[in-house]
Amino acid sequence: MEEEGFRARAPGKIILAGEHAVVHGSAAVAAAIDLYTHSSLHLLPASEEDGAGAVEVDLRDTGLVFSWPCTRLREVFGDRAGAAVNAPGPCSSDELAAMAKLLEQEHIPDDKIWLAAGLSAFLYLYTSILGYTPGKAVVKSDLPLGAGLGSSAAFSVSLSGALLAAAGAVRPQAAGDGTEWGSFHKEDLELVNQWAFQGEKIIHGKPSGIDNAVSTFGSMIKFKKGEFTNLKSSNPVKMLITDTKVGRNTKALVAGVSERASRHPDAMASVISAVNSISEELSSIVELAADDEVAITAKEEKLAELMEMNQGLLQCMGVSHCAIETVLRTTLKYNLVSKLTGAGGGGCVLTLIPTLLSNSVLEKTTAEIESHGFRCFQVEVGGRGLQFCRGG
Ligand SMILES: Nc1ncnc2c1ncn2[C@@H]1O[C@H](COP(=O)(O)OP(=O)(O)OP(=O)(O)O)[C@@H](O)[C@H]1O
Ligand SMILES: C[C@@](O)(CCO)CC(=O)[O-]
Ligand SMILES: [Mg+2]
Structure with missing residues (x-):
């Protein structure tokens, strides 16, 4: 039984x-x-x-x-x-x-x-x-x-x-x-x-x-x-996720970054310190109260810029991938900012969806990303x- x-x-x-x-x-x-x-x-x-x-x-x-x-x-x-x-x-x-x-x-x-x-x-x-x-x-x-x-x-x-x-x-x-x-x-x-x-x-x-x-x-x-x-986000954060379907393994990617850090300790310490500043700033922006369209747009522009900067530093760490770069280039055509998420090396990419983005632009962006063989979906954050x- x-x-x-x-x-x-x-x-x-x-x-x-x-x-x-x-x-x-x-x-x-x-x-x-x-x-x-x-x-x-x-x-x-x-x-x-x-x-x-x-x-x-x-x-x-x-x-x-x-x-x-x-x-x-x-x-x-x-x-x-x-x-x-x-x-x-x-x-x-x-x-x-x-x-x-x-x-x-x-x-x-x-x-x-x-x-x-x-x-x-x-x-x-x-x-x-x-x-x-x-x-x-x-x-x-x-x-x-x-x-x-x-x-x-x-x-x-x-x-x-x-x-x-x-x-x-x-x-x-x-x-x-x-x-x-x-x-x-x-x-x-x-x-x-x-x-x-x-x-x-x-x-x-x-x-x-x-x-x-x-x-x-x-x-x-x-x-x-x-x-x-805990961060109290006063406005919803909307993200489009693209799964590039490129397989990767977090353990190997984490080890690869550590190896790069041991080869270039000073340069990598600066990269890590820059990421720390980005995360600190991003966390305080998430908590800012924005109650009209102008304030919300300003907040989203700052978040997007910080994500873009973080993506550049992830490239410095050697964890981007040509499939990730394809997603970045595609979304940039529509003025949207993306970054890899998690360990990188393939896997998923985040694209910030501004509150005022029209459905038709979102649909066009999604269709173009998916034309490369990737899969897009939205999640509650x-x-x-x-x-x-x-x-x-
Ligand atoms: N539902 C599941 N069934 C079986 N194994 C799983 C399952 N979910 C996770 N795993 C194990 O976790 C591994 C994936 O972990 P990994 O850390 O590489 O990727 P991730 O956690 O999806 O991405 P990230 O760590 O970048 O967020 C798989 O190879 C498998 O060993
Ligand atoms: C790559 C990494 O920073 C995030 C994986 O989601 C690994 C970790 O923090 O354990
Ligand atoms: Mg994992």
């Missing part, structure tokens, strides 16, 4: 300013978007034959299902599993190596080999939080995976939320607004965020923590050196973070 189900959903994000530089201590500004990764979890009774059962994960976006006997997981993680659910800690290099061996036996198809990082994060979070309790998780996302919209953070946050709720380590709150999705107390969200950060470390190598923070807490935030503040509901 199956036990109770636990479902959590966590949003993706856009970074308005400061990606990469934030890994090196600069400020950055990010906001949640209304595209979610859903994780659901059922705990299962231990199997009668071997008394141990299995842990299964069904990754719907890839059409692949993986399963490991709990006895096999015990060989990898030993007695540590499940012991420190309230004290999130990093995965050791021995555990990473043992998981890599375990995953080699799965024969993941070459064109989906990037999944190994996500599976390692899953196994680490599962065993750290639930030990060797048999269970079945299903993960499904609205987000393009590995495209700069924080799919790895939404994966780690939604899984951590569902696992911690199943372990009884956090107490989900019923939705107060009649919807099915409730949330968690702030201190419970802190615990989810810390576990999700451990998952991000496995996927990204050296994450700043901005993506998991905005996915957990939602809203629009200014983030710097692990601390963040600055919404809710992690949410929870009971059931299948």
Whole structure:
């Protein structure tokens, strides 16, 4: 008989300013978007034959299902599993190596080999939080995976939320607004965020923590050196997102920027400091109250200029791509400003949509971008973070 189900959903994000530089201590500004990764979890009774059962994960976006006997997981993680659910800690290099061996036996198809990082994060979070309790998780996302919209953070946050709720380590709150999705107390969200950060470390190598923070807490935030503040945006920020569909990997891009910084420490310190100033200025402009068309336009022009400057500095860091440049050139024809978002190297590009932009210009811009084989879509910016509901 199956036990109770636990479902959590966590949003993706856009970074308005400061990606990469934030890994090196600069400020950055990010906001949640209304595209979610859903994780659901059922705990299962231990199997009668071997008394141990299995842990299964069904990754719907890839059409692949993986399963490991709990006895096999015990060989990898030993007695540590499940012991420190309230004290999130990093995965050791021995555990990473043992998981890599375990995953080699799965024969993941070459064109989906990037999944190994996500599976390692899953196994680490599962065993750290639930030990060797048999269970079945299903993960499904609205987000393009590995495209700069924080799919790895939404994966780690939604899984951590569902696992911690199943372990009884956090107490989900019923939705107060009649919807099915409730949330968690702030201190419970802190615990989810810390576990999700451990998952991000496995996927990204050296994450700043901005993506998991905005996915957990939602809203629009200014983030710097692990601390963040909520930004109260008094006017809606409208963005067009273009997915160039060029695959890339955040871990490799973050490592590439660090290598460039070690080759050119002074020049890169200046670039990072310039990005910090851009993020600081952008965060204060976002909060400015603008209540007539003139003030709103002036505010949007400043935001656009700062985004354009940030894009130039991302090029300096070596994380642009010819597909990104094609989007920039196309939108510039219509006087619109764009920048890459997330790790770059392909993935998604943001275009600021001014409040007074006519629908016909927006439609023409979108059609021309899509004529290059890219996909455009609009999102709501600055919404809710992690949410929870009971059931299948
Ligand atoms: N729904 C999912 N199913 C399986 N694996 C996922 C899922 N979402 C994320 N992942 C894991 O996260 C990896 C993508 O993370 P990566 O950090 O490279 O990109 P991103 O988070 O989408 O972009 P960015 O970090 O720039 O915002 C995938 O290769 C996979 O291992
Ligand atoms: C590239 C990066 O700055 C943002 C990825 O969304 C990495 C990070 O901050 O962890
Ligand atoms: Mg990521």
